Amino acid sequence: MLRCGQMMLAQALICRHLGRDWRWNPTEPEESYTRILKMFLDRKDCPYSIQQIAQMGVGEGKSVGMWFGPNTVAQVLRKLVAFDSWSNMAVHVALDNTVVQEDIRKVCCGSRETQCGHASSTQPPSNKSVHETKSDARAESAFTRAWRPVLIFIPLRLGLNEINAVYVKRLKRCFTLRQSLGVIGGKPNHAHYFIGFVGDELIYLDPHTTQPALTTDKWGFLQDEGYHCDHACRMNIHNLDPSIALGYYCHDEADFEAWCKDIQQVIKEQDLSPMFELTEERPSHWPPFDPGQSSMETSFGVLYTTAGVKARDKSVLHVSSKQWNSTSRATGTNDRGSCCTYHNARILTDVYQHRHEGSLHTVASVSLMDKSSRSRIDHENSFINLLVTCW
Template sequence: MEAVLAKYENQINVFLEDLPDTDEPVWILGACYNVKTKKSELLSDVRSRLWFTYRKKFSPIGGTGPSSDAGWGCMLRCGQMILAQALICSHLGRDWRWDPEKHQPKEYQRILHCFLDKKDSCYSIHQMAQMGVGEGKSVGEWYGPNTVAQVLKKLALFDDWNSLSVYVSMDNTVVIEDIKKLCARADGADLQLQSQRPLDWRPLLLVIPLRMGINSINPVYIQALKECFKMPQSCGVLGGKPNLAYYFIGFIDDELIYLDPHTTQQAVDTESGSAVDDQSFHCQRTPHRMKITSLDPSVALGFFCKSEEDFDSWCDLVQQELLKKRNLRMFELVEKHPSHWPPFVPPTKPEVQTTGAEFIESPDKLSESEEEFEILNA
């Protein structure tokens, strides 16, 4: 344990030296830090985020498919990270911090088990890759932000423990009426009875796929993107550079801060219900930064609302900070379901049929270099 702590102290020093000496605030998923006075708190927040990367030597997907996602799974890993952040906020709260020296709560271990590289983990690379077949993606094929959001929405329907509602906006439009219907839905309940009795709010992961430009991000959207990271409900952003998927968690000045999945680690093997060795699930080196202007225009914004009041507060923030102040809006927020759209029907568990034949090249033929990754344009 002393060696582990010494390692972290060294990483803290590297991280702090790497940060620019500036009075500009650092925003991390709705939390604000001063680099000069809150350095240790800032790093503690960043390293507490669950970090998912490429893995190798897990059981073959579908029994005959890849046993590593190196070279193709970066957006899937980013999708895992944005979902994991929602689950951490749901069970442990936004202020929870990971400490390698302390015993972690049982909810934390259970969340980790949801993402292990095993076919029976509800958000494993196995489940995500095979669910993607229904979205037109062969196992081993690259994903974009919208596709991975659709996969998460479907997988959440099978997750009774977390009871998470996932809403993916369509046509750059968030419909308040539809979200409230989705989050108030009781499994197995007659939808006609919902207006006759109050129902508990199911925690919401709201994902908004966007294209903020043609070949590069339109500068008019930059300030609005920053405002999203300032919101208490911020759950991060899926995106990256062309052909490189990252999980963005905040910004400083004109740079985005992100967790990078492009590291191949050994798959963690553990028995069901047993404690997970979690050292490799927290970024142990300096978080990366990149110029906002280098961002690929295809992204997906993520927000987590634990309660209906939380969602109402988010709607107010969007109106004040994103809609009323901008001539060119990132997305629209409307009260009622558009009349020209098909009726909104809360999703139910889809039938999953995979034959094991929907595979591309074996993992041995996939390059593990960090130069070959998925195209973000979904």
Template sequence: MEEIYAACITYEPGIIDYVDLKKLTEPVWLLGKQYRVHEGDEFEKLNEDIVSKPWFTYRKQFSAIGDSGLTSDSGWGCMHRCGQMLMAQALIVRHLGREFTWCSDDPDQTYLSLMEQFDDRPECRYSIHSIAIEGSLLEKQIGQWYGPNTVVQILKRLAEEDEKNDLVLHVAMDNMVIKKEIRKLLRRKRKNEEDNRRSPILLTVPLRLGLSEIIPTYFEKLKAAFRMKQSLGIIGGRTNHASYFIGYVGKELIYLDPHTTQIYKSPREDSTFHCSRPSRMDFTQLDPSVALSFYIESESDFEQWCTDARQVLLEPEKDALFEILEEKPPMMPYVDIELDDDFDASLNERDRIYTSDEEFELLM
């Protein structure tokens, strides 16, 4: 395990060893939770929270992806892995709650069942194989890197056909969250459900926050996003280095880094799917292409999210990260599919989803 943990630390300018966190007097925010590491057992609680987050990295020696012959995603699959980490964390919150903690000696069986869906095998719903092959339907070659917008679009398509989970992934395009669309999704029932259970939403908001660098006025907004109770973090990175950002402390982001190549193992052998030493980097190193992510449980939760977002993410208006609108404006440049009553859509309809990354990122 020591080798794995050490591999999580990236020694580069601006990257700081996790062990320094114990010496901090500033609060640490991790997906909506605050930790004051210099008080009581807060450091131990923070460490427990971090190690409970799924950590997906490059793997090698898995079965070939389609006809590509590729048996490793090293060098190209970092954003694929970030998408997996985001989706896995969303499913954990859905089925086990935000307070879930992972125990290596006695892993939760529901947790293991969720993780199996990310196994690097072609038949698994959110495997590297499924993500890469679904991407090929969007004219992304197997073995080609993705940006934040592409990976959430692909995960959305995979989630639409997920018979095991009732989580809906919604992509808010063009910097707009449309309330009418979200409410409609929250009011739907999964097909074949006899009860009145509704489908929670993984809300993703792809953004471009500058040209080559993030405009500094957005840093405080991004911090505020991590403080929101619905936060599921941010996928993005710095140039040529995609990562899953789960929190911040002071002027630094805390993130899980997929750039470690491990031999293929099933998630049931899951000590290699957890990391106790995430990396840290200054906000100024973050690439301007990101996707903010939030877990929305219900309509009331969504209304509270809208209220909080307007206060901390959208004010003042000139520095707003995105817009929250009641209805979609006319002449939108993309098609947002409205699913029919059995919560499905035809392939022809889904193929019309806007997926261009030209406006978003250059991440590898």
């Protein structure tokens, strides 16, 4: 997943510095192109190296060597981009399947330091010359309050163990937007970078290719053939792991407004089930927006049910835990339905906390006690687990 995150970010930087219409010319590499590639070399002093990504992942609860999920790699890249004064690009990671336009505007119109609350103390090593650093600083001061290009990550979970079929058409539709950078995801412990589709087959790039690490020669020339491939792979969309992250790049404010308009059209298409929401302002129950805050550090929860329990008429859900003021949503048999439980059932919770995929989860072990029998129902016969996710 680290390599897939690198590929999506590299594509965003290509759009940022060279434009979407740029094409690779191996005989005449452009200066900006070469500079972008050097930022991804496998050296600790390169800003987007795999070493930097792994080290920054520690702040997201991932020790070096642990597998990253789409949300974690998005949060890590958001922090690293904050140190890139040359690109002067904003990164926004959507929370709880909701894209808030107001938050993105704040990130795009703010300075780079607002993206990372600890920029001064955690800045990674730089391989730039003093002249380049001063030049970048002058450029940034002139455009600090102007609209910055933005890379938007939308982490999603489109099912429990496999992708829900109702999202297939919507996912393919997202690839057709002009601002799309593709999708990072894949299979468990086997990540891919998806760049398009043909029918029900996704087109992807596979980073699992062993090759020598690329370096510059004594003249500073970069052997870049390993950054490109002659063919792409395909995989059936129904085999996709449900945990993914969409990527979009908006170059300026007009491009962002056009993207919002296109996304609204996609969401309104009645024959498709929406994968996420686009709102103008933050929901009232959310905490104030902090551009430097990761998903682990926010202080609100969303209540999910993972049970495939059929709801009876007039069923009521009671949660005894006082630790969370949560919004309820079902992710069982009806992904976007109301919470499912039994009529006149009493739910007892036993809460404990653990970390998973860069987010803080609270698992409530739930027992259903029917008034007539008062018998304890086990998992296979309607024992359910409630996941309270603190994004």
